[in-house]
Amino acid sequence: MDRDSQWMTAPADAYRLWQETDAVGADRRPFSARSRIQHAAMFERFLRHLTTKSVTLATFGAAHVESFFADVETRCAPGTTTRLRYGKMLDRLCRHLVEEGIRTENPVTAMAAFERWPEDEPVPLFLDVDSDARLQEWVEPAAGDDARALRNRAIVALFLATGISATELRQAQCDHLSVDGIRPHLEVPKRGPRESRRIPLPPFAIDSLSRWRQTREPDAGDALLFPAPGRGGMVNDVLLGAVVREALEAIGFRAPDMSPRVLRNTFARRQLLDGRSNFDVSRLLGLTSQRTVVRLRATIEQRESILQSVELT
Structure with missing residues (x-):
């Protein structure tokens, strides 16, 4: 099964494979094993939300992200950074899905709450x-x-x-x-x-x-x-x-x-x-x-x- 198909048929497996082989943080370094486990759990929680809305990784929009955040915030203590951590995880994911041609746009960075996120994007690396x-x-x-x-x-x-x-x-x-x-x-x-x-x-x-x-x-x-x-x-x-x-x-x-x-x-x-x-x-x-x-x-x-x-x- 190719990676594109796996994002649609076995998204949790595709996410874990991406974390292990390609995903990096703002410092361009791979995530630690502990972070990968945390991100996978966060991703699976988001997937369960998408299932309740009858949408996929290719079709969810900003409204689905907002409804997910609203659900997350009802279960978190005030003042925590949970929304921001979820938002950054989803932004990285959507940028990757756009890059791979699975999505046409990234609904997360278009949201007003995250207008400053491009400052946190990793500087692109290239050969001089x-x-x-x-x-x-x-x-x-x-x-x-x-x-x-x-x-x-x-x-x-x-x-x-x-x-x-x-x-x-x-x-x-x-x-x-x-x-x-x-x-x-x-x-x-x-x-x-x-x-x-x-x-x-x-x-x-x-x-x-x-x-x-x-x-x-x-x-x-x-x-x-x-x-x-x-x-x-x-x-x-x-x-x-x-x-x-x-x-x-x-x-x-x-x-x-x-x-x-x-x-x-x-x-x-x-x-x-x-x-x-x-x-x-x-x-x-x-x-x-x-x-x-x-x-x-x-x-x-x-x-x-x-x-x-x-x-x-």
């Missing part, structure tokens, strides 16, 4: 220009690469070259990737509210993706581009995270978050530096909101402001 260049060099096939090394370079190359999400990479099929002809590209099918899109492949990714595509030739067509080793089926997020972390460590990059999200942010920021608009970059990412791209553009504007200040002094 020099680190980006080093990783582009790293994905080039090397003499003596075995099948595992070829696969890992191709995985990192595809993340860095296209900005697709981990879910989209897991679902990518051989015939979605075109490395021949004058316009190499990746086709990303429509999924939920995300429209289908075609992402051009930059030159740095072609060699590693071509080599990997050749190893998949007997199983081409609608076979998975990156099947799970040994057992087949979709590769899991734990393996993808390990592959990306290993590549980042190889180029000397260290950060609280070493997940595929960093490469997605790097791709988007590279497009902004190349002059693309917020709308165009959001479309390349498959996002219906420009919020992520606006936050990434802010990092460019902040850097330019600092450089100008240095020049003036």
Whole structure:
């Protein structure tokens, strides 16, 4: 069962898996084991509320959140931070569901009670220009690469070259990737509210993706581009995270978050530096909101402001 389906059919399991493999706090660090247990219990309480309202994670709105908060507050002592803790948990969840294409909007941050929450959002992590260049060099096939090394370079190359999400990479099929002809590209099918899109492949990714595509030739067509080793089926997020972390460590990059999200942010920021608009970059990412791209553009504007200040002094 893929992660998208699990959010609808077994949401509690999907939430626990997300907490274990991908979710981070405002400091970009994974949550402690104790926090994960607490968050899972809070999430399951929210799920029970949604069930009573006959809505799902994909369809609940601000009114359902407000009614949930009203119920929570009747069971809590005055002056506690329970509402805020639940609100932050739900905001993180909804941002993730929007990012994954399961929802089209985040009803929590639109609520007046949480207008200041963007201040608590983690600063997006990305590779600086020099680190980006080093990783582009790293994905080039090397003499003596075995099948595992070829696969890992191709995985990192595809993340860095296209900005697709981990879910989209897991679902990518051989015939979605075109490395021949004058316009190499990746086709990303429509999924939920995300429209289908075609992402051009930059030159740095072609060699590693071509080599990997050749190893998949007997199983081409609608076979998975990156099947799970040994057992087949979709590769899991734990393996993808390990592959990306290993590549980042190889180029000397260290950060609280070493997940595929960093490469997605790097791709988007590279497009902004190349002059693309917020709308165009959001479309390349498959996002219906420009919020992520606006936050990434802010990092460019902040850097330019600092450089100008240095020049003036």
